[in-house]
Each structure stands twice: as structure tokens, then as C-alpha cells.
Amino acid sequence: MYLARVTGRLVASHKYKGLEGVALQWIQPLDERGEPQGQALVAAAAISSGPGDLVHFVDGREGALACPVTFVPVDAAIIGFVEQAAIGDTLLDREPKRG
Amino acid sequence: MFLADVIGTVVSPVQIPILDGKKLLVLRVLFPDGRPSGKTRIGIDSVQAGVGDRVLVLDEGNGGRQILGDPKGAVKTIVVGVVDSIELHGRFTYGVNAQPTSPAPAKGAKSR
């Protein structure tokens, strides 16, 4: 499981069956300082997240288990909001830093 | 499985039900000699680990679901042990017997 920031939404009206109604969102994985770590990817949202939110997500087949129908080809799913992450002296908040 | 240092905690008020009441830890993934590998993970605590602990982390869904007792849980990364000591190439790199001398001090290694 990883920390990530939701960066955008993706619309796909033609999806594999079982994925209807599942929101797809762009996420950028973050490291311990809140800096981008690796490539941005698309994840299925199992919670009502939206762009700007700090979240945690799971990759691999476990991503499908977070979806309403679990036999679906999903390899990443957003599974929780992060209200705050305390890492040493650093605090990552749910809202992105302004300015 | 991999080794990691617990460097923080995550507060998550809204999440999938299986994670309710579980403590989430921010993990700095390490090489066996204690050097950070540059990766950051979030893990579910199952052994009362806390910030500053060096831990053993399971990163595989089936085993993780067995530990949490839910065959359908969307879980993968679970902290399954608090490390007492690590021996690498005949040398203790972590723990009470740690020998943080040659060839290079293992960063983050400390005796407890």
C-alpha cells in the first residue's frame, strides 16, 4: 500500500463489465516527504475521493477486491483517505499545500 | 517480505471497512544492511509496532488476508514482526549486538 495524491478524473464509458459505476482517478504515488515517487497511474476509487485528496491505495490483484464486483481486471484501488500522515517532523495533510 | 523502518503514522477517517480500527504505518523500505532503498510504503500494523521500530513486512495479499482473517479483504502490505537483530554475512547489522564499524556504518542502525 502506498501514499498518493489524487490528481485527476478519467471517464471511460466502455469498460469491462462489472466496472460500471466505479470511478477511475489519476493518482500520483508519494514518498515520505510528500514528493512524487514513480509514475502516475489510474486507480479505481473504492471511496468518494476526488482531485486534490491525499489517499492511500493498494496495487496488484488486491485492488480488485476493493471493488463492488471483485472479479474485475483492476490492479490499483484507492482504499482510504489520509486525513493526516505524521512522518518524523513532517505532517502531510489531506489538502495540498497552497501557493 | 522486506525490512523497513517505521517512520510515521497515517490517520484515515474514511476507508474500506476491513481497515477500520487498524493502525496504518508509514514505512521506509530498507536493504538488509539498513540502507534505505528509496521506497515508501504504507503498512497495516499487526504487532503493535511504532515509530522508530525496525520491522518485518509482508507484501503479499493471500498471507495478509490470513493474518486479518478476511478472505475478501483488499489488503496487501502488513507489518508482521518487530526485528530484534539482523545478521548479514556473519555480522550483526542491527540490534543489541550490532557492529556498526567496517566496511560502512549501516545508516539508521542503532542498538537498543
Next chain:
Amino acid sequence: MLIGKVVGSVVATRKDEKIEGRKLLVVQVHNHRNQPVDQYIVAVDSVQAGSGDMVLFATGSSARQTETTEGRPVDAVIMAIVDSWDLGGANVYEKWQRA
């Protein structure tokens, strides 16, 4: 999941019998800003995608979680055809863009 554009197809007469009859498409990966990157994958199609389509694909064991790929030696599956996406509120890709 990652997105990419279908740039071709693969025909293989001699292949594992378990993947006979499966449509294999070549996908060039695009990043979240819709720039093509130098990364290509061959994926099995599960949503009737075609050449030129922007698609979403899942990899790893998740790719075997469709009726077309279950229990077959497949590690990438196209599971959605992308209509549009936005990043930070700005539209990045639109399938039905007027010429």
C-alpha cells in the same frame, strides 16, 4: 492501471493453445499528460478496442480476472476505452474532440 494508445496488433499462429482466439493488441503507453512514452506492451483485448483507441489496461494477476483471460497465460488486459480525463481541473484528453 496505465493508459495507452492502440498502435497495432499481433498475429501469432503458433502460440499456447490457451490464448488461441484472443485478440492481441500493441499499446504504446502514454503518461498522464497524454505524451507518448517509449514503453510498449502487448495486451489481450476484453472490450472490443481497436487501432487508434486510447485504452486503459491492467497488468499482473489482475489481468487474468476477465472471462477472456481467466486461467490463461496473460499478464496485460485492456479493460476500458478512455473517453476523456482531466488533471487539476484542466481537460487533457477528449476522445470526441472536434477536428
